Amino acid sequence: MPEGPSVRKFQLLISPFVGQVVVKVGGSSRKISVNDLNALRLQDSQVHGKNLYLAFVAAEGPLGATAEDTVLQRDTARGASSPWGGQGQVCAPQIHPQDEEPQELLHSVSEVPDAAGGPGSWLRIHFGLFGSVRANEFSRANKSNKRGDWKDPTPRLVLHFESGGFLVFYNCRMHWCSAPSADPASDILSVEFDRGRALDALRTPHPICYTLLDQRYFSGLGNIIKNEVLYLAKIHPLTQGSLLPLSDLERLLDCAVRFSSDWLHSKLHGKGLHPQIYQKEQCPLGHTVMKGTFGPSGSYKRLTWWCPQCQPAVLSGDGDPSTVTE
Numbered sequence: 001m002p003e004g005p006s007v008r009k010f011q012l013l014i015s016p017f018v019g020q021v022v023v024k025v026g027g028s029s030r031k032i033s034v035n036d037l038n039a040l041r042l043q044d045s046q047v048h049g050k051n052l053y054l055a056f057v058a059a060e061g062p063l064g065a066t067a068e069d070t071v072l073q074r075d076t077a078r079g080a081s082s083p084w085g086g087q088g089q090v091c092a093p094q095i096h097p098q099d100e101e102p103q104e105l106l107h108s109v110s111e112v113p114d115a116a117g118g119p120g121s122w123l124r125i126h127f128g129l130f131g132s133v134r135a136n137e138f139s140r141a142n143k144s145n146k147r148g149d150w151k152d153p154t155p156r157l158v159l160h161f162e163s164g165g166f167l168v169f170y171n172c173r174m175h176w177c178s179a180p181s182a183d184p185a186s187d188i189l190s191v192e193f194d195r196g197r198a199l200d201a202l203r204t205p206h207p208i209c210y211t212l213l214d215q216r217y218f219s220g221l222g223n224i225i226k227n228e229v230l231y232l233a234k235i236h237p238l239t240q241g242s243l244l245p246l247s248d249l250e251r252l253l254d255c256a257v258r259f260s261s262d263w264l265h266s267k268l269h270g271k272g273l274h275p276q277i278y279q280k281e282q283c284p285l286g287h288t289v290m291k292g293t294f295g296p297s298g299s300y301k302r303l304t305w306w307c308p309q310c311q312p313a314v315l316s317g318d319g320d321p322s323t324v325t326e
Helices: 004-017 065-078 195-202 208-212 223-232 246-268
Strands: 022-026 040-048 051-058 122-135 155-161 166-177 290-294 302-306
Touching (some): 004 040, 004 122, 004 246, 022 040, 195 208, 195 246, 208 223, 223 246, 223 302
Antiparallel strands (some): 022 155, 051 122, 122 166, 290 302
């Protein structure tokens, strides 16, 4: 699923639409009534960890006829009949259960939706594995699915604005809330990130790769960052934090903050990520990379890559940590 740097890039795509009125809506979301967003003004956007929040308020007075007429004229000229609005080439794909996004990781920030959303409310958006936001374009299929069909991804939400532009949200869960659930002290990209609290979490007797994904202490840090910073810090993913000296944990924390910030900087400048260990068969030094699926018992397991030579296991009193390799 998109990690903190990616969600902040999504916010950048949304920022030109802040202050504009929604004139047309579409999408397949079954969590909210997309029609509730019609004629509302996008007032603000915020990112907290892996969550995107959009604030909507009632527009001042009725929707201007000029904006509404412009959209209707544009759709008529295109012969649009699409449920997403404004794109006649896009058909309404059938929704399949497998299209739904995976469950959020254990210990992610939990929020209870308000009974009803409406003007003045915030829309919380949490992205699934391949979640994304597009501005003024729809995502197109770049390969066939498991059934051999070339079918464009189904938007969860499409918002058309008075300027003529539009936003498209894919593979995400949405619900209304009264305000963002924010803890800047846990946000890896926040200037208020609490290093002391994060270090305390890393020093617990749990595999270090579990702790790094705990959103209570490392909000916005996901599986790519986890793999990369463990390699950069030369720490085996299953090492218990309590077995590591403080200097190693501080170096790991430095790597996590620096890598996250550098990744965000690259995204904002249109540059791609060049991982050293994530999904690799060899590390930069030419050693064979191992792959395993790790996670707390009874919770979501994540793929992990590590180099046994660069990231040697740290033995506890009970012996070497067990690994599950594929």
